[in-house]
Amino acid sequence: MVNNGCLCCTVRGDLVKMLLELVRKKRDNFDHIVIETTGLAKPAPVIETFYSDELVSEYVKLDGVVTLVDCKHAMQHLNEVKPRFVVNEAVEQVAYADRIIMNKIDLVSESELNILTKKIKNINGMAQIKQAKFGSVDMDFVLGVGGYDLQRIESEVDGECLSPASHSDDSGHGHKGHHHHHHDHVHDSAVSSVSIVAEGTLDRDEVEDWLERLIEEKGEDLYRMKGVLSVDGSEQRYVFQGVHSMLDDCPGKTWEPNEKRINKLVFIGRNLDETSLRKGFKGCLI
Numbered sequence: 631m632v633n634n635g636c637l638c639c640t641v642r643g644d645l646v647k648m649l650l651e652l653v654r655k656k657r658d659n660f661d662h663i664v665i666e667t668t669g670l671a672k673p674a675p676v677i678e679t680f681y682s683d684e685l686v687s688e689y690v691k692l693d694g695v696v697t698l699v700d701c702k703h704a705m706q707h708l709n710e711v712k713p714r715f716v717v718n719e720a721v722e723q724v725a726y727a728d729r730i731i732m733n734k735i736d737l738v739s740e741s742e743l744n745i746l747t748k749k750i751k752n753i754n755g756m757a758q759i760k761q762a763k764f765g766s767v768d769m770d771f772v773l774g775v776g777g778y779d780l781q782r783i784e785s786e787v788d789g790e791c792l793s794p795a796s797h798s799d800d801s802g803h804g805h806k807g808h809h810h811h812h813h814d815h816v817h818d819s820a821v822s823s824v825s826i827v828a829e830g831t832l833d834r835d836e837v838e839d840w841l842e843r844l845i846e847e848k849g850e851d852l853y854r855m856k857g858v859l860s861v862d863g864s865e866q867r868y869v870f871q872g873v874h875s876m877l878d879d880c881p882g883k884t885w886e887p888n889e890k891r892i893n894k895l896v897f898i899g900r901n902l903d904e905t906s907l908r909k910g911f912k913g914c915l916i
């Protein structure tokens with residue numbers, strides 16, 4: 631139990647301490663450690679703990695973020711307008727998730743469920759979603775997720791969770807993120823997913839430059855990104871994933887001789903500029 635039970639940025643030190651204590655005392659007794667945050671927790675500081683703390687990253691690996699959505703009340707929280715610079719925790723928790731359990735489906739109508747699903751997919755086009763009653767899902771869905779594991783990203787990105795259409799929120803508030811400076815409040819509909827699916831081969835140096843530039847310029851707003859690409863001079867896929875300014879890549883599966891080389895990328899973040907992301911991608915094509 632973390633002191634005061636609340637996991638947010640102010641108690642990251644507590645999380646580090648607790649994880650290291652668990653590692654020290656019970657090293658070989660764990661397959662997994664499950665951290666349940668409060669409903670008000672911001673996921674980013676918790677995720678970053680696994681990367682930024684040297685000792686933690688040596689002994690513990692982040693497997694994935696699972697978000698449990700209360701279908702009865704989620705829409706109200708996702709649509710809540712917060713004062714400027716105050717994040718909407720519900721939106722953040724959906725945005726960072728690798729797996730989303732839409733719970734309490736017995737308490738909503740089918741059309742409510744469809745609208746909520748659409749809303750969630752607009753925020754996060756990367757996560758696998760399952761509907762549930764009383765939180766009942768297979769253990770495999772929530773443990774051994776491999777959300778940050780480059781070896782697994784390939785199949786995830788190839789999976790059905792990445793639809794060819796790009797997502798940007800159209801929830802009807804009439805203004806998007808880039809207009810925020812005109813307002814004294816923030817609609818967190820500014821958090822959305824952009825996915826790119828396109829055939830072709832990319833210049834590897836250009837790709838690396840582009841991604842580096844992206845995280846340098848937009849790192850704070852880029853919550854997650856994943857991709858599987860075809861790059862010149864390599865018979866293997868180029869797989870990458872990132873959280874904010876952390877970026878990882880590795881070679882993936884070999885392309886078959888006659889296989890169509892389809893590049894797939896997903897970005898989740900705040901105020902994503904879809905046009906510029908597409909332009910950046912196109913700029914890398916050979």
Ligand SMILES: Nc1nc2c(ncn2[C@@H]2O[C@H](COP(=O)(O)OP(=O)(O)OP(=O)(O)O)[C@@H](O)[C@H]2O)c(=O)[nH]1
Nearest residue numbers: 668669700732733734735736737762763764765766
């Ligand atoms: N009808 C219905 N009720 C549910 C379902 N899942 C949980 N509940 C009930 O909802 C009530 C509140 O439970 P939760 O919303 O899960 O509470 P919680 O968020 O875990 O509570 P804290 O972690 O203490 O904040 C309990 O009485 C549960 O039995 C479901 O799928 N359907």
